[in-house]
Amino acid sequence: xxxxxxxxxxxxxxxxxxxxxxxxxxxxxxxxxxxxxxxxxxxxxxxxxxxxxxxxxxxxxxxxxxxxxxxxxxxxxxxxxxxxxxxxxxxxxxxxxxxxxxxxxxxxxxxxxxxxx
Amino acid sequence: xxxxxxxxxxxxxxxxxxxxxxxxxxxxxxxxxxxxxxxxxxxxxxxxxxxxxxxxxxxxxxxxxxxxxxxxxxxxxxxxxxxxxxxxxxxxxxxxxxxxxxxxxxxxxxxxxxxxxxxxxxxxxxxxxxxxxxxxxxxxxxxxxxxxxxxxxxxxxxxxxxxxxxxxxxxxxxxxxxxxxxxxxxxxxxxxxxxxxxxxxxxxxxxxxxxxxxxxxxxxxxxxxxxxxxxxxxxxxxxxxxxxxxxxxxxxxxxxxxxxxxxxxxxxxxxxxxxxxxxxxxxxxxxxxxxxxxxxxxxxxxxxxxxxxxxxxxxxxxxxxxxxxxxxxxxxxxxxxxxxxxxxxxxxxxxxxxxxxxxxxxxxxxxxxxxxxxxxxxxxxxxxxxxxxxxxxxxxxxxxxxxxxxxxxxx
Amino acid sequence: xxxxxxxxxxxxxxxxxxxxxxxxxxxxxxxxxxxxxxxxxxxxxxxxxxxxxxxxxxxxxxxxxxxxxxxxxxxxxxxxxxxxxxxxxxxxxxxxxxxxxxxxxxxxxxxxxxxxxxxxxxxxxxxxxxxxxxx
Numbered sequence: 001x002x003x004x005x006x007x008x009x010x011x012x013x014x015x016x017x018x019x020x021x022x023x024x025x026x027x028x029x030x031x032x033x034x035x036x037x038x039x040x041x042x043x044x045x046x047x048x049x050x051x052x053x054x055x056x057x058x059x060x061x062x063x064x065x066x067x068x069x070x071x072x073x074x075x076x077x078x079x080x081x082x083x084x085x086x087x088x089x090x091x092x093x094x095x096x097x098x099x100x101x102x103x104x105x106x107x108x109x110x111x112x113x114x115x116x117x
Numbered sequence: 118x119x120x121x122x123x124x125x126x127x128x129x130x131x132x133x134x135x136x137x138x139x140x141x142x143x144x145x146x147x148x149x150x151x152x153x154x155x156x157x158x159x160x161x162x163x164x165x166x167x168x169x170x171x172x173x174x175x176x177x178x179x180x181x182x183x184x185x186x187x188x189x190x191x192x193x194x195x196x197x198x199x200x201x202x203x204x205x206x207x208x209x210x211x212x213x214x215x216x217x218x219x220x221x222x223x224x225x226x227x228x229x230x231x232x233x234x235x236x237x238x239x240x241x242x243x244x245x246x247x248x249x250x251x252x253x254x255x256x257x258x259x260x261x262x263x264x265x266x267x268x269x270x271x272x273x274x275x276x277x278x279x280x281x282x283x284x285x286x287x288x289x290x291x292x293x294x295x296x297x298x299x300x301x302x303x304x305x306x307x308x309x310x311x312x313x314x315x316x317x318x319x320x321x322x323x324x325x326x327x328x329x330x331x332x333x334x335x336x337x338x339x340x341x342x343x344x345x346x347x348x349x350x351x352x353x354x355x356x357x358x359x360x361x362x363x364x365x366x367x368x369x370x371x372x373x374x375x376x377x378x379x380x381x382x383x384x385x386x387x388x389x390x391x392x393x394x395x396x397x398x399x400x401x402x403x404x405x406x407x408x409x410x411x412x413x414x415x416x417x418x419x420x421x422x423x424x425x426x427x428x429x430x431x432x433x434x435x436x437x438x439x440x441x442x443x444x445x446x447x448x449x450x451x452x453x454x455x456x457x458x459x460x461x462x463x464x465x466x467x468x469x470x471x472x473x474x475x476x477x478x479x480x481x482x483x484x485x486x487x488x489x490x491x492x493x494x495x496x497x498x499x500x501x502x503x504x505x506x507x508x509x510x511x512x513x514x515x516x517x518x519x520x521x522x523x524x525x526x527x528x
Numbered sequence: 529x530x531x532x533x534x535x536x537x538x539x540x541x542x543x544x545x546x547x548x549x550x551x552x553x554x555x556x557x558x559x560x561x562x563x564x565x566x567x568x569x570x571x572x573x574x575x576x577x578x579x580x581x582x583x584x585x586x587x588x589x590x591x592x593x594x595x596x597x598x599x600x601x602x603x604x605x606x607x608x609x610x611x612x613x614x615x616x617x618x619x620x621x622x623x624x625x626x627x628x629x630x631x632x633x634x635x636x637x638x639x640x641x642x643x644x645x646x647x648x649x650x651x652x653x654x655x656x657x658x659x660x661x662x663x
Contacts, residue, residue, distance in 0.1 A: 004576060006620075008613050044532060044625065047653040053265060053631065055638040056648045057510065062639045066265040069536055069650040072614055076534070076652065081574075087583055091608055094585045101600050102592050105585045106613035108620075109577040263635050477567040506556065507563025510639045515556055 002039070002110040003082050003090045008074040009103030011048055026098040033096065039083025049075040074104060081110070133176050135250040135335075139228035140221055141183055143287040146231075148249060148277040150190060151183075158183035176221055225250055226339040227287040233301040234285045241276045242305035243312075248273055250335070251328055261312045261325045296345070296403070303349045303405060306332045310353050314360075323360075330357060337392070347396035348406030351389040355412035358385035370517040378419050386416055407436045426455040443469050447484055459491035479508035483518065490525045498525055530571065530627050530654040531634040536618040537647035539578055556642035564626060569637060571625035579612035579619045618647045625654070 034040045046052075049068040056063050068075050077099070084090040087107070094105040134155070141151035158179045172178040232245035244262060247253045259269030279285075290298040306329050313326030333350040340346045362380035365371055393413055396406050411432045414425050433449035436442075446466060454462035466485065475481040486501035502522040509515040545553070564570035590604020612619065622643065628634050631653065638649045 004574060006613065044530070045655045046532065047655050049652065052650055052652040053635060054648050054650045055263075055635055055644055057639055057644040061260070062263050062510065062644070063260060064263050064265045064635055066267050068652075069534070069618075069648050070614060070616055074613075091583065091585065095606060100585055100587070100606060104587075104613055107583045107585070108579070108612070109581050111575040111577050263639060264632070477563065477569070482563075500562075503559045504563045504566050507559035507561070508640055512556075512642070512645055515559075515642070519552070519555060519559075 001084060001086065001090075003084055003087075004108045004110055005043075005080050005082060005090075005094055005097065006076055006106040006108065007078045007097070007099040007103055008072075008106060009077040009099060010074045011077065023098065030096060030098055034080060034082070037082065039081075041081035043078055043080025045078040046076060077103065129175075131251060133179065134252040135225045135228075136221060136223055137176060137180055137183065138249055138252075139224035139287070140180065141187060142249075143224045143227065145187070145191070146281050146284060146287065148228075148231075148280055149274060150187060152249075154183040154186040154190065155179070157186045180221060223339065224287060225335065227289055229302050229305075229336070230289060230298055231280055231285050231287050233298070233305045234280070235298075235301070236283055236285065237276055237279060239301075239304075241272055242301065243308040244269065244273060245276055246302075246305050246332065247309055247325075247328065250332060253328070261309070295343075299340070299343060299345060300404070302336065303345060306336065307349060307353070307405075310356075314356060326353075326357060326360075329353060342399070344396035344399040344401065345403040345405050347392045347399070348403060348409050351392040351396065351409040352405050352412060354385045354389035354392070355409060355416065358382040358389065358416075364513065368513055370511075370513040372517075373415060374419070376419070381416075389413070402435075404436065404440060407432055407439070411436075426452055430456055443472055443475065444480070447481055450488065451484055454488055454491065459488045463488045463492060477508055479505055482508060486518070487521070490521070495525060498522075529630060529634075530625065531631075532652045532654055533624040533626060533634070533638050533641065534620055534650040534652065535622040535624070535641070535643040535647065536616075536650065537621050537643065538617060539619050539621065542621070542646075543578075553642060553646075560641055561624075563640070564624070564637070569626045569628050571627055573622070573624045575622045576620065582610075582612040584609045584611065584613050621647075 031043075034043075050066075052066075052068050054065050054067065054069050082090060082093050084093065090107050094100055094107055097105060099105055137158075138148075138151055138155055141155060142148045145151065161182050162175070162179060166172070228249055229246055232249060233242040237245065244258045247258050248255070254266075255270035255273055256266035258264075258273075259266045262269065264272070289295070309332070310326055310329035313323065313329060330350070330353050333346075333353050337343070337346040337350045358381050359373070359376060361382070362376035362378070363371055371377075389409065390413065393406065393409050396409075411429055414429050414432065417423060418425050429452045430449065433445060433452055437445045437449060446469060450462040450466045453465055463485075466481075466488075469475050469481060482501045482505035486498050486505055489498035489501055499522060502518050502525070506515050506518045506522070509518065542550075561570060561573060585606055585608050587601040587604040588607040590601045592601050624641070626634065626637055628637060631651070634651050634653075638644060638651055641649060643649060
């Protein structure tokens with residue numbers, strides 16, 4: 001099974017540059033492990049949700065607003081993919097992820113891993 | 118207030134807004150400051166007029182209040198002696214106007230030239246004109262141009278500071294510079310129309326198209342000697358006349374050659390014809406007049422059944438020689454398919470395959486798909502029609518293309 | 529610049545769509561992906577399973593402290609819950625990662641996505657893509 005791991009965090013929790021450095025080191029190690037795992041895919045780290053926009057079209061009109069879709073305190077900060085035999089194994093990966101210490105990780109199974117839309 | 122009275126009041130307010138703003142900003146070149154002063158004047162009117170009655174000359178009243186706000190603000194921000202001279206000048210000008218209130222000069226055209234100045238980002242010219250001449254909000258303009266309200270607001274503020282910093286003059290260019298500079302103004306207005314036309318189904322879109330036509334009428338009336346201004350207004354009216362016929366009762370897309378001409382707005386078409394005739398007899402033929410002439414030919418073909426495709430191709434030839442535009446080449450190809458067949462038409466757009474801008478240009482793939490299908494190249498046609506579908510923002514167009522693709526595979 | 533397009537939709541409404549209509553919608557999505565690829569803007573795409581099949585790991589209790597520069601939740605325990613991170617009217621159900629010049633271009637691409645017709649699309653600029661090669 002292929003799973004998408006979504007990291008939700010409060011960006012104000014990431015702290016000062018020294019803290020970020022340590023965090024990056026922890027992430028570096030985790031990404032290393034991820035890279036060696038069969039079927040895992042590199043993730044992406046997002047810029048601040050304030051840099052984002054939300055687009056919706058209705059009846060031929062497109063509406064664009066600044067900021068994320070939801071106004072939750074924690075927002076998507078990044079994600080990655082893993083290949084695991086089941087949810088239990090996926091959860092183990094989530095526990096290893098540095099973000100589990102300061103954010104929330106949502107695990108979503110992927111539909112039709114070999115086929116796109 | 119009855120609907121007619123309200124519309125009359127709105128029309129008067131709109132006329133006043135652009136005129137007063139253009140006048141207030143002309144000397145200082147501070148568009149944002151003039152907007153603030155005028156907004157305060159309109160706000161004062163809201164409290165003063167119901168109590169004291171509407172003044173005999175509302176515009177002069179608004180102008181006097183706005184000028185006072187403007188001089189106050191100027192005094193706060195300026196300590197220099199030249200600032201004092203400026204203030205005296207403004208005061209004198211104001212006094213003159215108070216004596217002859219009907220003489221407020223119309224500087225809207227000069228303001229439009231400033232908004233469409235070569236030093237202003239082309240993508241912001243149209244929004245700037247919509248805001249300064251019509252008083253539209255950043256939110257309304259942003260909605261039409263797919264830009265969030267706050268972002269559009271910031272971009273407009275920056276563009277206005279640029280006008281002030283560069284000291285862009287509020288003037289109508291000399292005769293020799295006029296055609297080029299006017300093209301930029303007309304292009305900006307047409308961009309607003311095209312935005313509205315593309316999402317005509319929606320409420321905002323339809324309104325924006327109407328606003329653009331209003332601006333087109335304004336420019337044509339302020340520049341009565343310009344054939345291109347008439348040509349552009351005619352072009353917008355031809356398109357607008359067909360707006361209802363573009364969709365079936367169920368909302369499906371209807372191409373020009375299948376439209377029910379009974380749904381066309383004949384009054385708008387006649388107005389366009391009159392404008393085009395006046396433009397052609399007035400002077401040199403410009404881009405807008407040629408495009409309007411092509412629209413006129415389409416109307417004639419549909420209404421009388423005359424096969425005038427050779428004339429349309431000829432008009433596109435002239436237009437292409439003038440502009441070298443890939444969009445013109447593409448539209449020409451669609452007409453060429455009618456006179457020389459799809460293979461020749463495909464051949465004519467071969468150079469566009471090298472043009473990177475075509476990769477995400479929806480009309481390119483739609484035309485290419487149609488021509489490939491007509492030459493019997495099914496596989497390539499399927500790919501081109503799929504890309505055209507993928508680049509559509511309008512579900513009605515996407516459905517129409519999918520149906521064409523289905524016919525291709527079945528036939 | 530790289531952008532993540534997050535496609536939101538009402539899952540229940542989606543599940544109620546008749547198969548032939550769904551096939552049509554997917555045709556539209558496929559055409560959209562083809563257009564992205566042709567324009568050199570396509571990076572990747574995924575469709576996610578329903579949120580009812582999701583699990584969420586969350587620290588329960590405790591407080592986040594900066595310990596020697598690292599952020600650690602102290603006193604809390606990691607809990608696994610059934611379901612998505614947040615309940616909302618529309619759910620995150622698919623994504624496109626695209627490469628394009630700027631946010632305006634990304635908005636243009638998002639507006640072309642058929643999914644914009646049935647739910648919002650959140651566009652997020654990507655800071656960094658981690659991969660084995662970089663590590």
